[in-house]
Amino acid sequence: MEFSIDADMQRRIEEARELGEKEFRPAGLEADRNAAPLPVGHPFFDRCIERGEGRTRWAGLNPPSASSAPTRSVVGTLLVMEELAYWDRGIINAMPGPGLPEQSVISMGTDEQKEKYLGPFLKPDRPRWACFGMTEPGAGSDAAALTTNAKKDGDGWILNGAKCFIGSASRSDWLLVQATVDPAKGRAGQRAFFVEQGTEGLGGFKIEKKMGLKSYESTSFTLDNVRVSAAHQLGAGGRTEKKAGFKTAMQTFNAGRPVMAAQSVGMARSVLDEAISFAKLHDLTKKDRVRDRIEGISRRVRKARMMSLRAGWLADQQRANIIEASMSKALGAQIAQESASFALELLGTIGGAGNHIIEKLYRDVKAMDIVEGTGQIQRMLIARSLVGLPR
Amino acid sequence: MNFELGDDLELVVETARKLAESELTPRLRESEATRAVSEELLSSWEEIGLADLEVPEAAGGAGLGAVARVLVNEELAAGDAGAALALDPYGPALTTILEVAGQEAASKFVASLSTRPARALLIMSEDAQVDLASDRISIDAPWVTADRADAIVVLHGDEAILLREGFTFEHVRGAGLRAAGASRLTASSAPIAARWSNPEGASRAKSRARLYYASLLIGVMRAACEFSAAYSQEREAFGKPIGHHQALAFLIAEMRIAVDAARLLVHEAAWRVDAGLPSAAPASSAWAECIDVSRTVGPNAVQILGGHGFMADYPVEKFMREARALGLLCGGFDAAIEEAGRDLVDSAFPLSLTTHGAN
Numbered sequence: 123m124e125f126s127i128d129a130d131m132q133r134r135i136e137e138a139r140e141l142g143e144k145e146f147r148p149a150g151l152e153a154d155r156n157a158a159p160l161p162v163g164h165p166f167f168d169r170c171i172e173r174g175e176g177r178t179r180w181a182g183l184n185p186p187s188a189s190s191a192p193t194r195s196v197v198g199t200l201l202v203m204e205e206l207a208y209w210d211r212g213i214i215n216a217m218p219g220p221g222l223p224e225q226s227v228i229s230m231g232t233d234e235q236k237e238k239y240l241g242p243f244l245k246p247d248r249p250r251w252a253c254f255g256m257t258e259p260g261a262g263s264d265a266a267a268l269t270t271n272a273k274k275d276g277d278g279w280i281l282n283g284a285k286c287f288i289g290s291a292s293r294s295d296w297l298l299v300q301a302t303v304d305p306a307k308g309r310a311g312q313r314a315f316f317v318e319q320g321t322e323g324l325g326g327f328k329i330e331k332k333m334g335l336k337s338y339e340s341t342s343f344t345l346d347n348v349r350v351s352a353a354h355q356l357g358a359g360g361r362t363e364k365k366a367g368f369k370t371a372m373q374t375f376n377a378g379r380p381v382m383a384a385q386s387v388g389m390a391r392s393v394l395d396e397a398i399s400f401a402k403l404h405d406l407t408k409k410d411r412v413r414d415r416i417e418g419i420s421r422r423v424r425k426a427r428m429m430s431l432r433a434g435w436l437a438d439q440q441r442a443n444i445i446e447a448s449m450s451k452a453l454g455a456q457i458a459q460e461s462a463s464f465a466l467e468l469l470g471t472i473g474g475a476g477n478h479i480i481e482k483l484y485r486d487v488k489a490m491d492i493v494e495g496t497g498q499i500q501r502m503l504i505a506r507s508l509v510g511l512p513r
Numbered sequence: 514m515n516f517e518l519g520d521d522l523e524l525v526v527e528t529a530r531k532l533a534e535s536e537l538t539p540r541l542r543e544s545e546a547t548r549a550v551s552e553e554l555l556s557s558w559e560e561i562g563l564a565d566l567e568v569p570e571a572a573g574g575a576g577l578g579a580v581a582r583v584l585v586n587e588e589l590a591a592g593d594a595g596a597a598l599a600l601d602p603y604g605p606a607l608t609t610i611l612e613v614a615g616q617e618a619a620s621k622f623v624a625s626l627s628t629r630p631a632r633a634l635l636i637m638s639e640d641a642q643v644d645l646a647s648d649r650i651s652i653d654a655p656w657v658t659a660d661r662a663d664a665i666v667v668l669h670g671d672e673a674i675l676l677r678e679g680f681t682f683e684h685v686r687g688a689g690l691r692a693a694g695a696s697r698l699t700a701s702s703a704p705i706a707a708r709w710s711n712p713e714g715a716s717r718a719k720s721r722a723r724l725y726y727a728s729l730l731i732g733v734m735r736a737a738c739e740f741s742a743a744y745s746q747e748r749e750a751f752g753k754p755i756g757h758h759q760a761l762a763f764l765i766a767e768m769r770i771a772v773d774a775a776r777l778l779v780h781e782a783a784w785r786v787d788a789g790l791p792s793a794a795p796a797s798s799a800w801a802e803c804i805d806v807s808r809t810v811g812p813n814a815v816q817i818l819g820g821h822g823f824m825a826d827y828p829v830e831k832f833m834r835e836a837r838a839l840g841l842l843c844g845g846f847d848a849a850i851e852e853a854g855r856d857l858v859d860s861a862f863p864l865s866l867t868t869h870g871a872n
Contacts, residue, residue, distance in 0.1 A: 417854035
C-alpha cells in the first residue's frame, strides 16, 4: 500500500495547474458571462493548436517508431483531469480534437477510415473538432431506445432522425452518428456512421442554452434523408468481431467513469478552496459551525478522490473495476454537488447575488451526475453486481 | 500509488478472515451472552500468531504497523467486533506506549503482562474523567470494553500514564461489544507506575487508537452490508427478491459506496502513520467518516430485514448497536471533526498529495 505520487507526476499536475489557471479559468469565466460557448475563431483555440493540443492519439498508418506515444497511466490521467477541472470543467469538453468518437475509430475503424477521419488531427492546421451523436430527445440513459434509423439504399445508407446534447456538433468536421438498422434488436441493431459536415440533409443545428458548463456547445441537430456511402459505416468488414473484443474490454475495466469522478473531485476542491478563502476574508474561520462544514466538505472530497484513484489504479492493472468505477462516479458527482451547495450556504446572500465563482460551480457541477451514466444508472450497475438486479 | 496489499499482508488478512468466519461468526451470540471468548478460541488465536502483531520484533512480536492492524481488525470485526477486542491482549495500549515511550518501554510493557490471557486497556481522556496529581491518578470511565485488566494506559494530553493497580471494574450492561466485557472503570488516587510525555508521540498514539477502532467499525459495517445484501436476494416480496426492487437495490449500492470510501480513508491514514507522515488530521478525519456513515449503514441493514432485522435471531441488530457503540469511543465524532478541522483552514491538508522520490 502506497499513496504518494512521484516527482514526474507532481510535475504533470503543476503543468496542468499552470495551464488551468492561465487559460482554462479565464476562458470558462468568459463563456459563462457571455452565456455562450467560446466561438470557433476564439484565440484560445489557436493557442491550443500552437501548444500542440487538439491532436489524435492515433499514431498514423505508418508510425515513425513503435514507441512514439508514451503510454500513460489512468491514475496519471485522473490527477491531471482533476487539476484541469479545478480551473474549468467545461473547457475540457470545449477543447479541439477528435474527442469522444476517437477511441471507437481507433478500435473499430478501417485503415481508410482512420486515415480519412483521424488523419487531419495528426497535425491539425487549425482547430478541428469531431463529435459522437448518440443521445436523442427520447433516448438518453436508455440508449437502446434511440430511433434515428439507417436504411439500406443501394450500396449506401439513408439516415433519418434527430440528436440532442451533442458536444461541439455544429463545429465538427464530421459527426459519428449512432443509428438503428433493426430497432427490434436494441443495441445489437445499432451501427455508427460518419456524416461529414455539409452533407445534404444534415442541419437544424441549435446550440442549447444551459444552466452551467456554458463554455462548450451542447447541440441538437436533425438528419433528414442524409445519404452516406457504405464506406461511411464505422468498421465495415471485420466490424462485428473487433467490436465484440472492444466491448469485452469495456466490460472488464472502465477508465471513463473514474475520469468523471476525478473531474468532480477537481470541481469540489475548487469549491473548498474558494469557501476557505471566503471564510478567511470574512473572519469566519473561528466559528465552529463554519469550520465543521469545511471539515465535512474536505473529508468527503478526500474520500471521493480515493475512490476515483482506486478505480483508475485497477484499470491500470487491467483488472475488473466495473463496480469500483461506478461507485467512484456516483460518489464523486454527489459529493461535488453537496460541496457546492454547502459552500453557497456559507456565502449566504453574497452567493445569491450570482457573481461568485462558487455560484458558477454550483451550476456547473450538476452535470457530473448526469453525463457518462447518471447516478441512477451507476447505482443500477452496482446493484447488478451486489444483488443481481435484473436488467 | 499502489492499492495492493502485498503477499505478506494478504496472508495476514487471509488468516484473520478464516478465523473470523470459522470461529467468531458462529459464536457471536454465545460470546455476547457470556461476556467472553471461549478458551478454545483463545488458544486457536494464540496459535495463529496474530496476537503479537504490533509487539516489537526485539520482544518476539511481528513488529507490524498501523496498516496491518487496520486490515486485521476489519476482518475480525466482520466476524465479531467484541471478540476482536477480547482477543487482542494489548490493543491500542501497546501502540500508545510504543509511540510515546518507545520500543524498549513497549517491550518491557509486553514482558510485564505475564498472566494468560493478558489484557491491557487504553483509556483516552476524552472518554473519561481524569484527575492527575504528581504520582497519583483518579479516573471515572462510564464505559470501557473490558471486565478486567492487568494494566491500564491513560492517554492524557501529551502523556501516556501507566497503572498496574488501584482500579476497579464494575460490570455494566453495555450498549454493545459485550464479548470483550463492559464495565465502569474507576480509580481513586491510584499510584502511577510510569508516565511518559511526548507531544508528537501522543498525537501519533491517538491516530493509531482512532484507526484501531475505525477499522473495527469498518468490519462491522461490512458485515452489516454483506448480510443484508445476501438476505435481500433470498427474501421475496411482491413477486421478486426484495433486493430487485430499486428502492432497496439503490440503498444497498449506497451502503457499499459509503463503506468502501470510509475504508480507503482509513487505509490512507494508516499508510501515513507507517510512513512517518503527519497523521493526526487524516486519522481523525477517517475516524469521523466511519462514524458518519455508520449512522446510516447500521440502521439500514436492519431496515432491509424489516421485522426480522429487529429480532435477535439475526445479527444485524447487533451490528447496528455495535457500530453505534464503537463510534462513541476516542472522543466520538465531535472530537474527531474538531481535530480534523483544527488547522484545516491554514494547512495544505487534506488535499495536497504526498510526493515521493523521483522515479
